[in-house]
Amino acid sequence: MLTCDHVAAGYGRTAVVQDVSFTVPTGTTVALVGASGSGKTTLLRTVLGLLPLRAGTLTFEGTPLTRVRTHQRIRRGMAYVPQGQQRFGLLTARENLRLVADRYGAAGARRLDDALALFPALPGLLGRRAGLLSAGQRQQLAIARALISAPTLLVLDDPTAGLAPSLAGETQDALASIMRQGDMSIVMAEQQAGFALAQADSYVALVEGRVLSRGEAGADAARAVRSALSR
Missing domain, CATH: 3.40.50.300 (P-loop containing nucleotide triphosphate hydrolases)
Known part of the structure; x- marks a missing residue:
């Protein structure tokens, strides 16, 4: 690889x-x-x-x-999740994920659900602005977003x-x-x-x-x- x-x-x-x-x-x-x-x-x-x-x-x-x-x-x-990564802080967590998922249609929607299943706390934070999440929550959001692209x-x-x-x-x-x-x-x-x-x-x-x-x-x-x- x-x-x-x-x-x-x-x-x-x-x-x-x-x-x-x-x-x-x-x-x-x-x-x-x-x-x-x-x-x-x-x-x-x-x-x-x-x-x-x-x-x-x-x-x-x-x-x-x-x-x-x-x-x-x-x-x-390739997909990269740098330390302390934060993207689109003014968008909600859901919008951050949808920015990637929408590129892949139905497959992206399935991958989004699969990624959320890995992080129990994220589904309850989808309506919150990404910039207001804790460092750990932002990191989980970044990993979930990377996974949606199926790298x-x-x-x-x-x-x-x-x-x-x-x-x-x-x-x-x-x-x-x-x-x-x-x-x-x-x-x-x-x-x-x-x-x-x-x-x-x-x-x-x-x-x-x-x-x-x-x-x-x-x-x-x-x-x-x-x-x-x-x-």
């Missing part, structure tokens, strides 16, 4: 990500773990084309992405960061359900390695923009990664 081969990226003259390689097989989840400032967000923004690729190659479903713009990557099946690759940047415990738990449950279905490939960046490594198929641990370790996810990986990142 996605291949990152010796990728380098950054801002201005500052190199943030250097020589990062990993693959995302179809229908699997890859967790990017590391502390704040480790390069996770920079790497994800580069995958989406929001930052230029300085070195290496990115390939999506067999197609090199060097000349593919962000909106074209989205049309080809083949879902890119999540710290989806539970800064959320109240109850909403973080609900969001984690929804994401775990999505991963179990295996209908899409997922790249999920997380500072908290425990949840990501428990749910993902594989992981890449970053430190100062470089790969510290990679491998299969799971309980053993979680212990090893937490120990390595704490050094």
